[in-house]
Amino acid sequence: MTQAAPIALTSPAPTAARGWLAQAGVIALLVGVGLLILPPLLYLAASAVQAGSLGAVSIGSLGGLVFTTLSLATLATTWAMMLALPLAWLVVRTDLPFRNLCRWLAVVPLAIPSYIGAMAYIALLGPVGSVNAWFTTLTGSQQQWINIYGFWGGVFVLGLFTYPYIFLLASAALEATNPSVEETARSLGESPLGVLRRVTLPMLRPSVLAGGLLVFLYALSDFGSLSLLRVHVFTTAIYHQLNTRFDQASSAMLSFVLVLITLAVLVGQRILLSRRSYVTITGTARMARPLRLGRWRWPAAALTGGILGLSVFIPLGVLLAQTGSGGQFLEVLREQGRFIQNSLVMAGMAATLAMILGFLIAFTAKHAQRRTGAVLTGTIQVGYAIPGTVLGLSLILLYNTYLPWLYGTVGILVLAYLIRFLTQPVQGVESALAAINPHLEEAARSLAASPGAVLRQILAPLVRPTLFAVWTLVFISAMKELDATLLLRPAGFDTLSVRVYIHTVEAEYAKAGTLALLLIAFTVLPWSVVTHLQEKKIV
């Protein structure tokens, strides 16, 4: 990564006043982010120190937990990359059949909360699920053919419903990187595979790592699907301490260990990213002539269909089979309209705020001194690692005590979503900014363009696809969020995800299925609008 000027906002002729203002802006941002994220972290640390023990978790079983959790997250991330990268490359760079449709569909799994995905797959691949039943009918053998429960089921399901994180960032980056680099390589006699390996993939590295990190951190903090699939990891252990023993101290201790692991992962990612720099020389993201797949066209389509089948059609099909008649569907829609509105307003607010803040933070981090930037973005990423339940409880304690007017309103929900998901826009915009050659900015400035003009006319258009992508990411995450929402929502204020949870717990599966489909539909909606606008070149 090229070292930029120490502080942002140094322009060719900095006046003292402006330098001071710039400093003040950076400091204000740092303080704001600090006030948002540090209190729950400090609270965790304080409780952990106070506890001094792990409650029922012995040091030996802690080692086991760390091992299981890390291997699960690593394998789920690998699996997600295996799904996301071929898809991203196929839909952006080749003449894959129905590529626009596939591109749209590839993001849909993100709208399916992983606990709902897990439930669908348990119904299908559980010990007494449909597949085993078919197998028994076909062969007459009572032997169990497949069992989704356990570690590998967790890897399978998590990867399946998180790969769009990588897909979104990788395809946006593919779009933003100049295809002429690849064309040049091809014209110089490099084989298509060689171009992929030596040119395309290296250029994608920052966004693949950013997306992979999101998947990894998601896997570390997921509770719902893993507890359903009977995998014992950190989050389930924390939940257990908290909900059967009411042992907040040792759950804080475990959460703190999880936060430390996250920090280690983040440092690792920084090191990986800082080894080389990847920049686009020119800013024009000209559309490439799609690569002709030729006789590989249909095999590629089959691969795409397989991935989308596993991650979109099968779970949606299972949910659809659960729901009742069309009349019932309308009834649910009428009855639950209020909750749909609640979800949309909350998620929209969180996404907009997160996008703006994320852009400011990424921009500041890029131009600030390297260490300041790393601390800033690192702090935000840690927020993602606090399990939702633990975050919810700590926010209750902190805000009910010190800012009681905020707690008990929906504002606390937006705040929780920001803490949990702010890392998504920061990561996304950061990787998009990293792909922009600083010479581009320098050149513009040397031509006497004002810094504002640089931001508006050069940086903003280049990161715009990413801005839309990160808004969608946060919106989707906030729509799905359950653990913290359950605790923090004001009484009487339910969201769609809460309703799905309540009806599932109460074993009203037709209602739960209908609401889950509605949740997915409303989560996909903004994504559809964005893709539509992008196709029409409006954004």
Place this chain on the structure above:
Amino acid sequence: MRSDITIVFRTAAAALLIASAAGSMAPFPAEAASDRLVIYSGRKEKAIKPVVEAFTKQTGIQVDLKIGKTSGLANEIRMEKVRPRGDLFISTEGGIMEVLAKDGLLDPYQSAATKAVPDEFKSVTGAWTGISGRARILLYNKNLVPEKEAPKSILELTDPKWKGKLAIAGTRERTSLAWAASLVAMKGEAFTRDYISKLQANGLKILTDNTEVWQGVGRGEFAIGLTNSPNYYLAKQNNLPVGVAYPDQEVGGLGTPINPNAVAVIKGATNLATARKFIDFLLSREGQRILVTQDYEMPLLADVEAGEVLPAKAIKRPAVTAQRLAELEEPTLALLTSLNPNW
């Protein structure tokens, strides 16, 4: 001259504007809520909401309901101690109420209505009162277990013929913990330890919650599940091939525990008088009738019609007080987790 700073500030200002606009649009239940009764309920919405609606109809008092897991809401009440936000707490088990009462989080209330509830289903100090009950049962899959082979005692479950076919919810379902604690109360710690180890050696599967238990049994993943009586009716309602055995009912037998669903006023409740009124309503004839029929629960009051389900008086149960049970929960949990951390 335009600069980065102005851009940064403008965007920040825009963000603030959006935030405040959205904030003013959004409802502020807390401020408007002063005269609205706030109920935290670990009991299902399906069971509680009809009672709440009847209460509102009768009294004109508006209610905000927050449905969640009993243990999650209990944690929330602990966190909200300095400035309680809820008025009432409805839980799925008595032991958790004792935990909260010990921390001074509940406000005792006794009235003619609560006095009618048998002592075994309420706190001696009046901190909480049982509102309905659920018996501990053996749920079996009729396709895997013929009716006459269904076990009549929990002690039969250590028989190798059930190896790998048994399921129970872990202690995150408080009723599982209460069940084990009552075994400790009746037979002592050494016996319970030995019995649970034998169950585990017989392949007892510890699941996340009771829903998994009745569904697993209903679908045939397990032959027998240790769970609560309403789940039998729930499974039947879902057309699953299940049968029920109320275990250890013979003369001199252990009996099977009944866990009360309980209600308590949260200490520092804003609407103390309405909260108390609601408790009396829950225990009134009308309140009980709605509560009991909604989710296959047993009435605890002698004069309330049980309907489809077995009434509490028809079931032989261990003679253990709620207080004793609550005292035993912590050591029982330690015992269970020492045998298997997944409990």
